[in-house]
Amino acid sequence: MPITIHTSPAIASSTPSSVTTASFTPVAGGLLVAMLSGSSDAQPVVSGGGLTWTRQVRQNTGGSQFYADIWTAPVSSASPMTVSASLGGSFNAMGLKVDVISGQHPINPIGQTGTGTTSTNNATVTGYESSTDGSRGFCSAVEGEGLGTPTSSDQGFGWFVNVSGFFPNAGLAVRKAADTANSGTTVTFNLDASGSSTADWRWAALEILPEPPLRPASPRMPATAVHRAASW
Numbered sequence: 001m002p003i004t005i006h007t008s009p010a011i012a013s014s015t016p017s018s019v020t021t022a023s024f025t026p027v028a029g030g031l032l033v034a035m036l037s038g039s040s041d042a043q044p045v046v047s048g049g050g051l052t053w054t055r056q057v058r059q060n061t062g063g064s065q066f067y068a069d070i071w072t073a074p075v076s077s078a079s080p081m082t083v084s085a086s087l088g089g090s091f092n093a094m095g096l097k098v099d100v101i102s103g104q105h106p107i108n109p110i111g112q113t114g115t116g117t118t119s120t121n122n123a124t125v126t127g128y129e130s131s132t133d134g135s136r137g138f139c140s141a142v143e144g145e146g147l148g149t150p151t152s153s154d155q156g157f158g159w160f161v162n163v164s165g166f167f168p169n170a171g172l173a174v175r176k177a178a179d180t181a182n183s184g185t186t187v188t189f190n191l192d193a194s195g196s197s198t199a200d201w202r203w204a205a206l207e208i209l210p211e212p213p214l215r216p217a218s219p220r221m222p223a224t225a226v227h228r229a230a231s232w
Contacts (some may be wrong), residue, residue: 001211003103003136003179006030009083011173013095013159018086021048021098028078030102031109033208034071035140037159037171038094040087046071046096048083057113059142059204068140068171068204072110075100095159097173099138104208111135111207118201121147122192127205130180130187134210137180139189141203143170148194156190170194179210 009021026032026049034046034053044067046053051073060067083098112128127137143150146168149160157173174189187207193199 001103002134003101003208003210005175006100006102008100009098011095011097011157011159013093013161015093015161015163017092018084019094019096020082020084021096023080023082024100025078025080026075026100027102028075030075030100031104031208032073032075032083033099033101033138033206034083035097035138035173036069036071036085036094037140037142037173038067038092039065039142039169040067040092040094041065042087044069044085044087044094046083046085049073049079049081051075056110057115057204057206059115059117059202061117061202066142066144066200066202068142068202070138070140070204070206093161093163093167093169095171095173097157099175101136101208103211105211109209111209113207114205116203119198120201121196121199123199123201124188124190125201125203127187127189128207130183130185130207132183132209133181134179136208137176137187137189137205138208139174139203139205141172141174141191141201143172143193144200144202145193145197146170147197147199150194151192153190153192
């Protein structure tokens, strides 16, 4: 069963200390993938739906105030909900994109992760090497120069917030448009900052593993069975 992206809330951005998505209804048995990015000297926390949220990967190189996170939460029932991210501190800004998916591995859907930084304005970064056939890639990125709303040649969702008119912040949530067909594939993500000036990208990538294929049942012959030829 391929990984499927279902109807999901639009990216939400806010300042200074919390952001909340619009209400949505996930699919029972699915998985929520929350791509969170922003600036703060505090640790952000994702919550919502009464679900158990786990941060799977984070980029916060060198103690920078800029961070990029990806969190996940398994869904048991299809009930309306919102998802929020909150943190402390001041002069904060953040963007939150939640994707509703199904077709993930039912026991351990978390695959490879990767993080990195680059000053290239329009960058294609290497997230990870896929670990299995049919996985799907996600990436959260923050652009520390705050050049404007970023975009992506992948499926990208950008945000831009200018805190108090003096502290511009920008970020991007990216997902691959299709599952990665083969294991061992280098999975890349495009991060395109506004304009052409030098950027300050910090990104975190995550592989979601697919449900394993069903194996056909093998017929079993009783131990007492006797083979008889069609003719003697």
